[in-house]
Amino acid sequence: MHNDRTITKARLKRVLDERIRPAVYPESVPLAVSVWNAPGEPVPVAEGLAAEGVPIRTGAQWGPPWGTSWFTVTGTVPREWAGRTVEALLDLGFDENMPGFQCEGLVYRPDGSPVKGLNPRNQWVRIGEKVVGGEEVVLHVEASSNPVILDYHPFLPTELGDRETADSAPRYRLGRMDLAVLDRTVWELVQDLEVLGELMAELSVEAPRRWEILRAVERALDAVDLQDVGGTAARARELLTSVLAAPAHASAHRISAVGHAHIDSAWLWPLRETVRKVARTTSNMTALLEDEPDFVYAMSQAQQFAWIKEHRPEVYARVKKAVAEGRFVPVGGMWVESDTNMPGSEALARQFVHGKRFFLEEFGIETEEVWLPDTFGYSAALPQLVKLSGAKWFLTQKISWSRSNKFPHHTFWWEGLDGTRVFTHFPPIDTYNSQLSGKEVAHAVRNFQEKGGATRSLAPTGWGDGGGGTTREMLARAKRLADLEGSARVVFEKPSVFFEKAHAEYEHAPVWVGELYLELHRATLTSQARTKQGNRRSEHLLREAELWAATAAVRAGFPYPYEALDRLWKTVLLHQFHDILPGTSIAWVHREAAATYAAVAAELESIIGEALAALAGDPLAVLAEDALATLRGDGPASGTVIFNAAPHGRGGVPALGAAAVGQRDRAAVRAEPREGGGFVLDNGLLRVEIDGRGLVVSVYDLAAERETVAPGAAANLLQLHPDFPNMWDAWDVDHFYRNTVTDLTDVEALELTDDGAVRVVRAFGASRVEQFLGLPDGERRLDIATEVDWHETEKFLKAAFPLDLHTDRVAAETQFGHLYRPTHTNTSWDAAKFEACAHRFVHLEEPGWGVAVVNDSTYGYDVTRAVRDGGTGTTTTLRLSLLRAPRFPDPRTDQGVHRFRYALVPNASLGDAVREGHRINLPERRVVGAGAGGVEPLVSVSGDSVVVSAVKLADDGSGDVVVRLYEALGGRARVRVAAGFAVGAGAVCDLLERPVGAVDADDIALSFRPFEIVTLRLTRA
Structure with missing residues (x-):
């Protein structure tokens, strides 16, 4: 019986492939074909339809990478086909094994109406169900010669991923271009046999049903005359009726x-x-x-x-x-x-x-x-x-x-x-x-x-x-x-x-x-750093633009830019698609993304500037600090400027230097040489020791009398790993990458700048890194600004912070809160999370004392534990993922200059982590003009655990103020929201700003569950 099954399976495959499927279209005549190749990018449909092509034969080459060709096919339905079903078979040179990854086409009628798409598994166009014969056929095909990037092997670097680097050689050969008769009975027989054959293959050998199907298929194949498939297909179908009818x-x-x-x-x-x-x-x-x-x-x-x-x-x-x-x-x-x-x-x-x-x-x-x-x-x-x-x-x-x-x-x-x-x-x-x-x-x-x-x-x-x-x-x-x-x-x-x-x-x-x-696909948290930085900075600028525009609209009658903000949000949201933001698209996509993010930043800065000018009553100045505190989660600001944003370089990337690490008042921060080489920074809250290698060997919390850095270890240690995953280069990092690591400890320059920051320069491979380390006055925070001129391939760069903390979990910021992940690998589920996502902060804590690492543009991190000397107790190492260098699908992923800012914050609570995470991503103040004047927040919130994520005007143009808040620490909270304007009515809304509950406009008191999101809609009186 086993042999019978094998023989029938092989017989079915050959008869289908070589006799029955070819008989689906028993008669055909060729169509005449002409082609017009559009210069450059695709043209409007009307232009493509009107273009005059030149004749082209089947088998001819066509289509350079990313080109567009307009084919016109013409012919006449033979009169002897009257009463039969006729289809056009249009093969652009398809490989049926790769639908969606090669050339494609869209068929149009001469009047510009679309008919259907063409792809490797869908090459037919219905001409008529029962033709009369003599019909003239004219179809136009807009064909795109998208190159095969995968090329049956998804790991080979290719220059085809950008029109700027692709060659101009034709990629395809024109295949069959015919009018053909469709034999519906034969087509249905193919479907019958395919379904039954596949079902038979999945049923167990012991199942009677399998053998019933096998015998029925044998009888049907016996009934097919291989020299007259069309004439015998109906009888073959009849012999399959009973097995197909069994319920x-x-x-x-x-x-x-x-x-x-x-x-x-x-x-x-x-x-x-x-x-x-x-x-x-x-x-x-x-x-x-x-x-x-x-x-x-x-x-x-x-x-x-x-x-x-x-x-x-x-x-x-x-x-x-x-x-x-x-x-x-x-x-x-x-x-x-x-x-x-x-x-x-x-x-x-x-x-x-x-x-x-x-x-x-x-x-x-x-x-x-x-x-x-x-x-x-x-x-x-x-x-x-x-x-x-x-x-x-x-x-x-x-x-x-x-x-x-x-x-x-x-x-x-x-x-x-x-x-x-x-x-x-x-x-x-x-x-x-x-x-x-x-x-x-x-x-x-x-x-x-x-x-x-x-x-x-x-x-x-x-x-x-x-x-x-x-x-x-x-x-x-x-x-x-x-x-x-x-x-x-x-x-x-x-x-x-x-x-x-x-x-x-x-x-x-x-x-x-x-x-x-x-x-x-854990490496998607790091690949294409520029795209990720563009996303982060766009998100924060959008929130700022909404805040200032809403404030200026309420206070100064500023015309709120509804259309612009709607368009800019949609642009940023598009680039969060799951192959753009993760860094897994071809070079063309990420090249365009960088230009798009720069344009978005410029337009948002313009909106912010115009709103501030309206608030200032230009040319007066605005010290826009209290209102920004709303977005930082600070509550009303005290009036003291703690941190001013670093000046921005090209494309909205923070410029490097002491300004990027919070060095504002040199008199308040002592900097002196360290015995044995290096420097000591002291601002009265932290004492930071940087050794002769430019590594941070001590961050001492003077008030808590506690060391932050693990014994014998060094923080801000850059580490380089080989990075050649088993599959999917831009997507994956495999656990074995950790088996080999190079600590970057060689130093080219180590000096104290005029602004009181420590400058460190290193070279490695073909790359170079420059860092500035500084202590801001009055803050428990070590700021680090890093510039990497990156020219490595298949390498992974990490920044390590070994911490003298014993903890079995870390808190990683996610949307509207944080989640805990283990530091241990007790189970396979724990071990699998060897690379994970965090937004602006990761927080580690022993009861009563914690450490936060905050960043302005990274997402990937990993955490490991180490045993202290003597084998008692553990320390915890947190590492930020900075850069990768995969070669597929973009062979030059992340080559060039990158700038990152991150900070180590000792003695930090979760609330501190939230605030510092916002702070490093937002300017402390914005100033317009030459004078001085303050802006009161449009809304303020009592309590420390509730954060405002958005202040804006309602999307419907009503002028209502919308405020979105969330509980950030994972506990219960009851707060009051104070509006800096007269409120006539208030409501709790869903995300689409549709009311779902009322609030007291005179006393807006809200209760929050852990991590609850609340959207308020406030109608102005």
Whole structure:
């Protein structure tokens, strides 16, 4: 019997490949083809349609990297084909094994109306269901010759990732360009045999059903005349009727298939190409919806809808019509499928604000499911944001990529940082690009971990990453699997229908608490440092711009820049997409991102300057310190300038020098040579010893009489590791990188500057680093400004702080709070977190005394423990991840000059960590003009644990003031909010500024749960 099974499987494959599939199109005639190659970047559709091409033959080369060619295909349907189904087969030179990663096309009619997209698994265009014969065919194809960046090996450096460095050689050869008769019966036979063959392969040898299918397939193959497949296909299908009609078992798992095309908003292609990928895919899907009444398609990312609305209105009109009909379903509720580790608090909230609002305004749809299949880990802040946005459900898939531990659930309640829970599904099919193959469906059934409690799962179905979407073959599989013995039941339905059913049957699902940490792609916290710095600085400038513009609007009638702020937020949110901010896109994407961030910074600085000028009554000056304290979490400022922002260099990067390390009053900070070499800095609160190597060997807290640096160790130690992961260069760092390390201790220069800071210069490899270390007057903080001229490859640079602390956990800032991660490796789950994310601070503490390390632009960190001399007690080493140098997909990742600021803060509470984290990211004051005058905060908050994350005017243009606050320390809080203007009415709102509860306008008292977010809307009297 085993031999029979093997023989039948081999026979089925060969007959399908060599006889039956070729017979799907039994007759064909060639089309005439001409081509016009657009110069440079893509041209408008009208220009492409009007261009006059030159003839081109099949087999001819075309398409330099990132080029656009407009093909025109013409022909006449033979009259002898009357009454038959005819399709155009348009092969641009596709490799069917790489859908989404190579050339693609969008077909237009001569009048400019879109027909459908072309990609490697979707090369047909319907000409007529029952042609009359003699029809003239004229089609235009906008074809993009996107180069294959992966090239079957995702680790080879390539210059193809930027138009500026790519060659101009043609990448493709034009394939078949024909009119052909579609034999629907043969096509259906192919689908029958594929589904049955795949199901047979997944059933156990002992299962009678497997052998029933095998014998039926044998009989069907016997009935096929290999020289007359079309004439015998119907009989072969009849012999399969009984096995295809056998119903599924009552207990069969249920799969809700959802048409989908996961389209990365940028990755191995630039942003401009994603606009066209979306147009191609949505054209395909709206056409498929017209042909298939049972099909449902879901699309996430409001940005992608907005792109086609702006750039391809003819495609958008079809999308909007399909949405109104209810089968093209907007999902996700976010502006893009964002990274969720690194975006700041407000930015992650605004992903929901702008995404949800777009769907409401465009379609009148309140999206209820958050759709994030491919993000590299999921912040513990998300459940609360999901609920505050008005959504109810969450979907992810990427956790199946974890390498150390298998996630224990597929349907569960996810409990976030503040205790909010969201009903969550993690599809057991383990792909967001499902084809509904027998192997995938069987895997979903075997893999599903809620058996006995739940009966259903979801399958995002369609070609993705580079787009493409669902095919008619996938729909054919679903129809056959709807009620088929031996298989799960498969039906296309809306995500909301799935979630309603899943929730109803499994309300008491298990609970997972905290972040969904991905045990893979940890290096995304460090790759492409410029992109990460641009994000951080843009976020803080946006919050400042809103604060000053709102203050100036209320106090001085300043015209609030609604349109500009909306546009700038959306620009920053777009660049938080999960292959841009994580640093995993081609060079073109990150080159453009750097220019975009510089432009964003310039425009926001202009808005801030204009608002301050309005407040000053130009040319008076504004000492804008008290209002900034609101954003820092200081409460009302005391009037003493503690820290002024470093002057900024090119692109908004802090300039280097003593100004960057808080050296303001040399008289208040003693600096003297150290015995044995080096220097000692003393400001009366801390005494810092820097040895002859330029390393910090002591940071002594004079008040607590306590040393910060671990015995025998040195802080601010730069360490260099080799960095060659097993896979995915820009994405991954593997644990074995720690096995080899070089401490950078050689020093070229060590001197005391005129401003009282210590300057250290080192050279290593082909790179150079310059640092300034300083103590600000009146503060327990060692400021460190670092400039690295980086020219290494496949290296990882860390800044180490060995601390004399015994602690089993660290607090790492995340959105709207912090979370604790272990310093030990007791379990495989603990050990897997060897690189993790922190925003502005990491805090370590023994009862009564702690240390914070704060930063202005880094995200990755690691923490380890060491045994003290003598084997009693432990110390803890915290390291900030500064730079990497992967070669794929950008072969010159991070080459050049980078500037970082970070600080060591001894004797720091969690509240100190919050304040210092804000401080290093914000200027202490802004001054306009030559005079002096103060600005009172627009709002102020009593108490130390509640932080204001935003002060702005309401998005609806009403002039109401919106204030978002959160409890930052993880405890209960009761505070009063004082408005610096007359308040007529107040309300607590959701993220979209819709009232959900009232507050007393005369006495705004708020109670907070740990890490609770509250949005206030205050109407001016």
